Amino acid sequence: MIKFKTKKIVTSIIATLAISAISLNAADYGSVNGEEITKEDIAIALRNPNIDFEKLPKKSKNQVIDQIVEKKLLTEKAIKAGVSSDAKYKETLAKFEKELALEIWMQNEAKKIKVSDKELKDFYDKNKDKFNVPATLEARHILIKDEKEAKDIIKTLDKAKDKKEEFIKLAKEKSVGPSGPKGGYLGKFSENQMVAEFSKAASALKVGTYTKVPVKTQFGYHVIYLEGKEAPKTLTFDEVKGKINQVIFQEKFQDEIRAQAEELKTKAKIIIK
Structure with a gap:
């Protein structure tokens, strides 16, 4: 299976600055120099989708918010320092844009892949032995x-x-x-x-x-x-329909991407050293 992952440009910076505690509630997380602290900021800071921020103890919530505040302040400082003009920044950004372009294109191509009910049922009927428990x-x-x-x-x-x-x-x-x-x-x-x-x-x-x-x-x-x-039993079609859909979808998607890649190779000027 072919996997494509976007590269992270900026790593999370956790400093030990002393800042005042921030009052939290489910709807308002505050702001830093006018820039709101969003749910997306919190999700990135937690790095674990299984953690419910709202259920964390107040101390833990404050620690997460502190990290976000520090990151926003340091990011703001980096931008004001003119890092966007740095050659390394421009080089990395160019690479990231290409990776992102490919990632978004792949997602759009995936949306075109359709799996019919007939394909699902045919797969089940031909592979019943794989669903024996x-x-x-x-x-x-x-x-x-x-x-x-x-x-x-x-x-x-x-x-x-x-x-x-x-x-x-x-x-x-x-x-x-x-x-x-x-x-x-x-x-x-x-x-x-x-x-x-x-x-x-x-x-x-x-x-x-x-x-x-x-x-x-x-x-x-x-x-x-x-x-x-x-x-012992054989799993019913309804029990495995979702998994079968994933298998057929991935096969179709891989075949489509591979076919497009092969076609592009025939038209490209490729030099291997």
Whole structure:
């Protein structure tokens, strides 16, 4: 896949200047020498779209605003100093303009790409095997190095009234695996994700039951408790329609850009040294 990224000309400057705290609210972030502090300024300063500025503590908000203020003041100073006349500035700006021109052109070309419902459905019908989801298990285990101790654990479980609660307790106390502190919880996994002996034993269990014989693997002896099981299935067209659209769109877009590039090569004067 071909990727094009615009280059950043100005890096974020974080100074340690002491400035007065700024009162914040959702609608008004203030201004610097008449230039407003915008949501875009804040988004650039945060550098993370997952952070909600409005939910940050007041101290953190002030720190972000301080950075923006400093950046605007220093940028203003740089412009007044005549940096736009600097040869390096002009060279970098020229390169950036070319990169930006390509980026915007690519975005406009992408808007011309259309994927029909028929194309989506045909892709799904021809590739159904790619949308098969294997059986999924949800389990806990207690990993023990000694077989006798594993058998003793099973005997203890046999006597317990609440099997799951006792299993979790024993896993925290005795399991040597990394899942021990979590009560032996392994989460959800496909049948073929674990070593063969483990997967076979776990798959044979009914939900809410545990292995009556220790399961030996290269890691030791396991006592397995099955919490859940989902049968294998094929994802429906509606479930994967969005992903199929992305795949076909990208293929079409790449093919179109590549075709245009090849045509331009035939008309261009290209010298390779």
